[in-house]
Amino acid sequence: MSAMTELAAAVRPAKRTPYVSLRVKLLVGFSLLFSAVYVGAFYWFYQFSTNAALDFIKSELTDTANGAVEGLDADAFAGLVRDAQPNAAGRTDDPRYQQILSWLSTAHNLDPRAYPYTYVPGPDQGGQRTNYFVVDYLQVADPSRAAGFKEQYFLNSGFSRDGLTEMAYRLEPYTDQWGQWVSAYAPIKDSSGQVVGGLGVDFKADYVYRIQRAILDNVGIAFVATYSVLLVLIFLVSRALTRPIVALTIAAKRIGEGDYAQDLSLLQGRWSRDEIVEMSEVFDIMVAKVSAREEMLARKVEALTIQIDQAQRHREVTEIVETDFFKELQSKARQMRDRHSAAYRSEISP
Numbered sequence: 299m300s301a302m303t304e305l306a307a308a309v310r311p312a313k314r315t316p317y318v319s320l321r322v323k324l325l326v327g328f329s330l331l332f333s334a335v336y337v338g339a340f341y342w343f344y345q346f347s348t349n350a351a352l353d354f355i356k357s358e359l360t361d362t363a364n365g366a367v368e369g370l371d372a373d374a375f376a377g378l379v380r381d382a383q384p385n386a387a388g389r390t391d392d393p394r395y396q397q398i399l400s401w402l403s404t405a406h407n408l409d410p411r412a413y414p415y416t417y418v419p420g421p422d423q424g425g426q427r428t429n430y431f432v433v434d435y436l437q438v439a440d441p442s443r444a445a446g447f448k449e450q451y452f453l454n455s456g457f458s459r460d461g462l463t464e465m466a467y468r469l470e471p472y473t474d475q476w477g478q479w480v481s482a483y484a485p486i487k488d489s490s491g492q493v494v495g496g497l498g499v500d501f502k503a504d505y506v507y508r509i510q511r512a513i514l515d516n517v518g519i520a521f522v523a524t525y526s527v528l529l530v531l532i533f534l535v536s537r538a539l540t541r542p543i544v545a546l547t548i549a550a551k552r553i554g555e556g557d558y559a560q561d562l563s564l565l566q567g568r569w570s571r572d573e574i575v576e577m578s579e580v581f582d583i584m585v586a587k588v589s590a591r592e593e594m595l596a597r598k599v600e601a602l603t604i605q606i607d608q609a610q611r612h613r614e615v616t617e618i619v620e621t622d623f624f625k626e627l628q629s630k631a632r633q634m635r636d637r638h639s640a641a642y643r644s645e646i647s648p
Contacts, residue, residue: 374398384446429451
């Protein structure tokens with residue numbers, strides 16, 4: 299392979315890959331990065347807000363349950379459970395039932411979110427624990443859905459005997475035959491301090507869902523607004539960062555095409571030095587050197603061309619002088635000069 303062929307192979311451009319501008323890369327990269335951060339922050343804040351709302355609901359359930367227990371005549375409740383029997387209507391004729399139902403109704407009126415009821419533990423059946431409803435506020439609000447006096451129900455796994463020893467909660471919304479709820483349970487203690495039953499307070503789960511939706515809506519609006527502003531800022535910042543690089547790239551292309559009259563001073567007139575400023579200064583120095591070398595090379599080429607032309611003419615003249623034809627012409631020319639000289643002398647001789 300000749301030297302020229304090797305040189306041509308060395309300068310052959312590499313295979314071109316799809317062009318993606320630096321601005322697009324920065325915009326996409328920062329957008330993806332901040333999207334991940336924002337999604338994580340949104341999820342954390344949503345969970346935090348939901349937990350805070352559930353803590354608030356827990357506090358409200360606690361206050362309502364404690365207030366309902368404190369206002370309940372525990373001794374009358376114990377006597378009702380011990381002595382009374384259910385009637386055909388699913389209640390009882392014992393006046394203590396109505397007394398307790400009236401108090402539960404008062405507790406609901408004080409906090410309309412609350413649906414209180416009382417219960418006592420029942421026997422185990424088939425390996426499952428049971429409770430008995432005693433007085434259910436729904437006998438006032440919605441008798442068709444209310445639990446009857448001493449109506450037995452099986453306990454779900456993990457919630458057996460809730461509230462019969464200490465305050466207990468069920469804050470994850472759950473569904474039963476009466477609806478969807480979150481609940482708190484508190485023990486009912488008689489005058490001697492003995493636990494004689496439990497009091498449950500249910501809040502409709504719609505209340506929790508409304509809070510979660512409100513948090514989601516408010517946080518979502520703030521997220522969309524902030525994210526939109528952030529995207530605009532990312533676009534502006536990426537544009538500001540890539541503008542000098544784009545200008546430098548354009549100047550480099552023109553320099554590569556031989557146009558050395560590029561003004562890079564705008565890239566250097568910045569309030570602080572950075573890589574772009576240093577690169578533009580290096581380009582200025584490089585362009586000056588390349589331009590000077592090209593001018594010097596042009597002068598050398600011109601001088602060399604003149605020398606080559608002179609040498610070529612000298613060689614051509616030499617070749618012509620050394621030919622037999624030229625020598626014959628020279629001989630004839632001498633002979634003619636000699637004849638003219640002899641004739642001239644003969645004419646002027648006396």
